[in-house]
Amino acid sequence: MLETTSSAAETEAVGERLARDLGPGDVVLVSGELGAGKTTLIRGAARALGVAEPITSPTFTIGHTYRGRVPVSHLDLYRLSELDQEDPALLEDYVTPEAVAFIEWPGAAEPWLERVTRRVEIRHAGGDEREIDL
Ligand code: ADP
Ligand code: MG
Secondary structure, three states: EEEEEEOHHHHHHHHHHHOOOOOOOOOEEOOOOOOHHHHHHHHHHHHOOOOOOOOOOOOOOOOEEEEEOOOOEEEEEEOOOOOOOOOOOHHOOOOOOOOOEEEOOOHHHHHHHHHEEEEEEEOOOOOOOOEEEE
């Protein structure tokens, strides 16, 4: 399914709708260039899953886990091009049977993920427009 949005709020709303189908153990890979709106979409999804805290991009760590109706993990593997050389167990704190996990720049993690529920790709489409492939 292809959606076009023209504001961050609209992309958050797409995330909210996506979250309706998600539950414990689900893993959502979110791809797209820098500034495409990956974190924005995840913010909407996390809110819909009951996360009250602000969702920020992980900087000094590969991820955060937030408390919602279920635990919600947000990983950003931008700097982790070769997880095979790191410890794949790094993921285990975030990708659990209890949590819903969202992974930005998932490439490094993909070979290690046992379950991928959904792949989302976001593309710049000029100005504030984004194309979201769900
Ligand atoms: P990423 O995580 O992909 O690097 P972010 O979600 O952090 O991207 O940032 C997207 C930026 O683009 C934000 O500053 C947001 O306000 C802006 N923006 C403008 N239009 C849109 C849109 N249609 N969807 C998502 N973000 C948008
Ligand atoms: Mg981001």
